[in-house]
Amino acid sequence: MLDMFDLSGRVAVVTGSAQGMGRAMALALAEAGADIVLLDRNAAGIEATAHAISAMGRKALPLGGDVTDTDHIDGVFATVDKEFGRVDILGNVAGEAKAGPAEAMALSDIRATFHNLVISRYYTCQHAGRRMLAQGRGSIMSIGSISGVNSLGREQSVYGMAMAAVIQMTRELSTEWAGRGVRVNCILPAQVLGANGLGPRMEADPWLRDTFLRGIPAGRFGQPDDIKGLSIWLASDSASWITGAIIPMDGGNTAMNAGGGLLAPIMEKHLSKK
Numbered sequence: 001m002l003d004m005f006d007l008s009g010r011v012a013v014v015t016g017s018a019q020g021m022g023r024a025m026a027l028a029l030a031e032a033g034a035d036i037v038l039l040d041r042n043a044a045g046i047e048a049t050a051h052a053i054s055a056m057g058r059k060a061l062p063l064g065g066d067v068t069d070t071d072h073i074d075g076v077f078a079t080v081d082k083e084f085g086r087v088d089i090l091g092n093v094a095g096e097a098k099a100g101p102a103e104a105m106a107l108s109d110i111r112a113t114f115h116n117l118v119i120s121r122y123y124t125c126q127h128a129g130r131r132m133l134a135q136g137r138g139s140i141m142s143i144g145s146i147s148g149v150n151s152l153g154r155e156q157s158v159y160g161m162a163m164a165a166v167i168q169m170t171r172e173l174s175t176e177w178a179g180r181g182v183r184v185n186c187i188l189p190a191q192v193l194g195a196n197g198l199g200p201r202m203e204a205d206p207w208l209r210d211t212f213l214r215g216i217p218a219g220r221f222g223q224p225d226d227i228k229g230l231s232i233w234l235a236s237d238s239a240s241w242i243t244g245a246i247i248p249m250d251g252g253n254t255a256m257n258a259g260g261g262l263l264a265p266i267m268e269k270h271l272s273k274k
Contacts, residue, residue: 005236007029007032007088007089007232011080011088012035012036013037015067016067016093017036017040020192020224021192021194022094023049024224024227025093026038026049029231029235032236034235036050038061040094043064049062061084067094068116070120074127076127077131087132089141089235090140091143097116097159098158100155110158118162121169125140132177133180138181138182139184139239148165149246166186171246183239186245188248188250190221190249190250191222194224216251216253217251221251
């Protein structure tokens with residue numbers, strides 16, 4: 001039965017794998033047997049991740065660079081073709097967004113957010129998808145956000161719009177490719193502590209920490225390792241009939257208050273005092 005989770009002989013490309021959920025996903029897939037191609041701007045970080053993977057006896061190929069650079073992505077997949085000759089798993093984790101009041105968002109920040117979260121991920125999916133379609137099998141996992149299905153009311157309108165696009169991208173690609181063996185799914189985290197700046201923000205504003213925590217019935221924030229089991233499952237044969245799924249990883253947040261329904265008025269009141 002556990003053979004269904006075995007990823008031995010498979011090759012995974014994971015973006016944002018120097019820290020946080022990207023690193024946790026890469027380590028989890030390696031623990032299940034996969035060889036890993038690591039992408040991140042943090043060269044030292046992916047070298048450290050690669051070292052940890054190599055210690056497991058798996059192959060690790062750290063490739064630095066910015067995933068928003070399409071020429072770099074072209075080069076990455078050319079290298080993958082040369083070194084491995086296949087791509088079985090893609091983890092779309094890397095992505096940044098600009099935040100601020102909707103009435104004040106600069107067009108340059110809007111464009112940068114969409115290029116980072118949507119266009120670069122779609123382009124990476126295209127590269128991986130072509131190879132997976134030729135193989136007749138593959139699994140793509142993108143990290144979305146609960147803000148892609150609900151407004152969180154905290155000056156992140158552009159981020160929410162971009163994450164909604166990632167969710168729809170998942171639905172479109174999964175529908176188009178499912179009959180050809182390629183599965184595409186999306187994971188929606190709530191607040192996950194890690195190298196994303198959330199921890200320092202909450203330390204600077206305990207009120208913000210308490211507000212976020214009230215929206216999580218599980219009573220704790222997410223940790224990067226929370227993505228490990230879900231990553232292995234979605235990548236493996238045990239999820240062979242799972243595609244187009246939009247899966248919350250949120251400690252019950254969306255079930256309790258639709259992501260931000262109770263938070264929005266509280267946040268608005270707090271922001272009006274600043």
